[in-house]
Amino acid sequence: MWQAEVRIDLDAIRDNVATLRAGTTAEIMAVVKADGYGHGMLPAARAALAGGATWLGVATLDEALTLRRAGLTVPVLAWLNAPGMPLHEGAEAGVDLNAGSLGQLGELVTAARRAQRPVRAHLKLDTGLARGGATPADWPALLEAAAKAQADGELEVVGIWSHFVYADAPGHETIDHQLAVFAEGLATAERYGIEPRYRHIANSAATLTRPDAHYDLVRPGVAIYGLCPLPGPPPVRLRPAMTARARITQTKRVPAGQGVSYGHAYHTSREATLALVPLGYGDGVPRHASNVGPVLLGDAVRTIAGRVCMDQFVLDCGDDPVAAGDVATLFGPGDHGEPTATDWADAIGTINYEIVTRFGGSRIPRVYDGSVPGSGGSDDPGSRGADGSGQV
Ligand SMILES: *Cc1c(COP(=O)(O)O)cnc(C)c1O
Numbered sequence: 001m002w003q004a005e006v007r008i009d010l011d012a013i014r015d016n017v018a019t020l021r022a023g024t025t026a027e028i029m030a031v032v033k034a035d036g037y038g039h040g041m042l043p044a045a046r047a048a049l050a051g052g053a054t055w056l057g058v059a060t061l062d063e064a065l066t067l068r069r070a071g072l073t074v075p076v077l078a079w080l081n082a083p084g085m086p087l088h089e090g091a092e093a094g095v096d097l098n099a100g101s102l103g104q105l106g107e108l109v110t111a112a113r114r115a116q117r118p119v120r121a122h123l124k125l126d127t128g129l130a131r132g133g134a135t136p137a138d139w140p141a142l143l144e145a146a147a148k149a150q151a152d153g154e155l156e157v158v159g160i161w162s163h164f165v166y167a168d169a170p171g172h173e174t175i176d177h178q179l180a181v182f183a184e185g186l187a188t189a190e191r192y193g194i195e196p197r198y199r200h201i202a203n204s205a206a207t208l209t210r211p212d213a214h215y216d217l218v219r220p221g222v223a224i225y226g227l228c229p230l231p232g233p234p235p236v237r238l239r240p241a242m243t244a245r246a247r248i249t250q251t252k253r254v255p256a257g258q259g260v261s262y263g264h265a266y267h268t269s270r271e272a273t274l275a276l277v278p279l280g281y282g283d284g285v286p287r288h289a290s291n292v293g294p295v296l297l298g299d300a301v302r303t304i305a306g307r308v309c310m311d312q313f314v315l316d317c318g319d320d321p322v323a324a325g326d327v328a329t330l331f332g333p334g335d336h337g338e339p340t341a342t343d344w345a346d347a348i349g350t351i352n353y354e355i356v357t358r359f360g361g362s363r364i365p366r367v368y369d370g371s372v373p374g375s376g377g378s379d380d381p382g383s384r385g386a387d388g389s390g391q392v
Pocket of ligand 1 (some may be wrong): 202
């Protein structure tokens, strides 16, 4: 018997990838960092591969090694590694690694020597985000060092890549500008004799809106989980994969003017039935959802009454017939009138990415639905806690 659960529809992830796949000639790197945006890294990865992804993308070496240990042999790029990380383990496991500075390139060379095999490297050009990567000014020096390491057999430059500032605002001037800087960076690389098999810059938003940015490989993350990074309806059919819900643990009648939850930040306007939902910020519900988070209970979407606590929050149900054991749905695909993660993001002033990712690693059992490998098995290393029966 469950009291709260996060259900993941792995077929939705597979189908979302297949939909993206149908819209491009590029290969697809499914981004499964941060525990697959909260969906479970390994099941999400397997579902994405079943949908036609041929690469996996993660932030950290640790995530990449977890994919390898699970037996996934497809190319994996890990792009965020601090100095001193055991990158030779990545090299030994055939993990592709990022170099966006001379220091990072040096670490790759050291790792290659230690592993006694060339490291598969992706050189990152900072085309304007000013996050990782070499600025155009520093780019030639990085290329020169990479060309030397490649000639020495320590490095194989597999990719040149970059990342967008504002692809979720189609038409934004930074997009064309970054593409121009990227094209120039590729031309410069060619002059250094570096012409990698994979050039990649497109995240979900650019995958959905800018075919001219697809190059050889696209790196969608949020879209494979069925969420759209763009304002308005998605340009292709995407199905949200995560549903978060819980059973009401208690209901009670209270008089008008009753203050509710910590700080009494909400007061009933009339006599009402309150319903207690056993989910809180310890589970991934943002505390910022206090008094604004939308929840489907019974026939109505209600707004959280008062503060979200660590383990629970309250709904004011008026005179509606709600009872302990009823199911409250925080968000899902929207099939039954429930809010979506995007509705939650809009309500609390964040992005849908954060809503689903917060539920990763929480104590709520995650249950997998679907026909792809990794579905519904409590023996799957990515599933936890639940019986995996797929039924309630
Ligand atoms: C997270 C990430 C992505 C995926 O971005 P989405 O907007 O979720 O598609 C792609 N590339 C890099 C470098 C990232 O950090």
